[in-house]
Amino acid sequence: MSRIISDVIDDKLIIPCLRDSVGIIKDIDNKSKKSFFSASEIDVSLYDNIVICMSGGKDSIASLLHLLDVGVDRKKIELWHHDVDGREGSTLMDWPFMADYNRKLAEQFDIPLYFSWLEGGFEGEMLKNNSLSKPHKVETPNGLITLERDAKRGKKSTRLKFPQVSASLQTRWCSSALKIDVGRRALTNQSRFDGKKVLFITGERREESSNRAKYNQLEPHMVDCRNGKKSRHVDAWRPVLHWSEDRVWDALKRHDILAPVPYRLGWGRSSCMKCIFNGPSIWATIQHYFPEELDSIADYENQFGLTISRNKRSVKELARDAKPMKINDVDALVQAMKREYKLPILSGPNWDMPAGAFADYKCGPS
Ligand code: SF4
Incomplete structure (x- = not known):
């Protein structure tokens, strides 16, 4: 399908349907929950809180820039960064500057940033040996909270191997253990989201993998309970899912x-x-x-x-x-190997396309 035809379908079919769904979103007693394969524009003003999962990569930055471009009330936005190595001393996997880069990026936009992580990080989880998973740590507006595991319901298990290179989140356990689960519990353990409409944003793009090509662009988040006691309405939205890499770099350049x-x-x-x-x-x-x-x-x-x-x-x-x-x-x-991020966030007038742009190898999904 050509881009033009798909745009027409978005305009004539998808977006009007979406407007219907936005109507449903306003009515949290409505039992309907809808998922949309294509939902490039939604009425973000209907949400009370907008959480952007900010990895510090180009696609999550482009998601933030897109929200600013469409004029969202930036007081509603908060950035969440999941520290892959945790904060207990491991430096096995991530770039040392990544936490500080995200801190400085958030400062640049004057938007709050909350870190969260699995205690012990990737390395701690990988070395799990007949033991329970460690607690999650979540920064909140009221300070750091520790989310313990349920010792009665939790099962002891052993990993002692790297995550397997696979689209399955069960064998590629790092994404679920270090990011998805942490975000899920950060949402369910903060009462400030109860009775609220929350938009949870991630920066996947269809171009990145055949798996991501099949993602819905808008759907109820796994912790959505708009019809439950807590009336916590959480939609997962992927605003740059349909973007090309070209468009992502263009957004960074424009900003x-x-x-x-x-x-x-x-x-x-x-x-x-x-x-x-x-x-x-x-x-x-x-x-x-x-x-x-x-x-x-x-x-x-x-x-x-x-x-x-x-x-x-x-x-x-x-x-x-x-x-x-x-x-x-x-x-x-x-x-590269410094913890403190010392380079600027903004480019000034001379913006350069980086060496890694449009690299012809794929690193796979995350
Ligand atoms: S898949 Fe994600 S969490 Fe796992 S090693 Fe790669 S970037 Fe890190």
């Missing part, structure tokens, strides 16, 4: 947002630095520029007797047989 560091280094995605979906050239680049970072992953592969790669090749072997990318952006390279 003078400097490309985040991972793209400047050549990464096609701003995910965990050592994402399980990294291809051989990324592992080779890590080996070349940040060798100790690859060692920490390789040590666990040896300890578990199981590689991240499904073809049983270790990250060291993959790195050895691939060519590292050449990093020409010295500022980004200096920033």
Whole structure:
């Protein structure tokens, strides 16, 4: 279907239907719950709270910029960032500057940012050995809360392996354990959302994978209970789901947002630095520029007797047989392993497309 025809269908069919649904949204007693494959524009003014899951990557930034472009009341917006490594000392997976980058991005827009994480982070969860999962930690406007696990209902389990490279969230446990579950509990354990209409925004795009191509653009969030006792109405919306990468970069350029560091280094995605979906050239680049970072992953592969790669090749072997990318952006390279984010957020008049834009490798879903 050409883009023009699909736009017409959006205008003539989808959006009017959506307006109907927005009518339903106003009536929280209505039992109907609707999901929409395509919902590029919705009436955001109907929501009391707008939560944007801000990874610090281009697509979640583009989601924020889109909301500002359509004139949403920015007092309703809050950013949530899930710290993949937690705050207990692990540095296994993520870029060291990522938390501080998000902090400074939020400051730039004068929008509150709340961090949340699984205690012990990725590494703690991976080392789970006949034990319960750790509590979640959630920053809120009233301070940090700790959400313990239910010792009676929770089951002890063992991981001792990396998440498997798969679209299934059960085997690729990192996304669910470190992001989806944390966000879910952050919503259900804050009474400030009870009786409210909450729009929960994430930045997936259909172009990224065949799995994401099938996502609904608007649907009730898994913790929605608009018809329940708490009357908590939560819709999940993916405002940039239908966007091309070109359009994403254009949004950052129009708003003078400097490309985040991972793209400047050549990464096609701003995910965990050592994402399980990294291809051989990324592992080779890590080996070349940040060798100790690859060692920490390789040590666990040896300890578990199981590689991240499904073809049983270790990250060291993959790195050895691939060519590292050449990093020409010295500022980004200096920033890469620092915890404090020292580069600007805004680009000034000279905006540059980063080296990692339109990279022809895919890192897979997150
Ligand atoms: S899929 Fe990759 S980016 Fe997402 S949590 Fe797992 S390792 Fe991190």
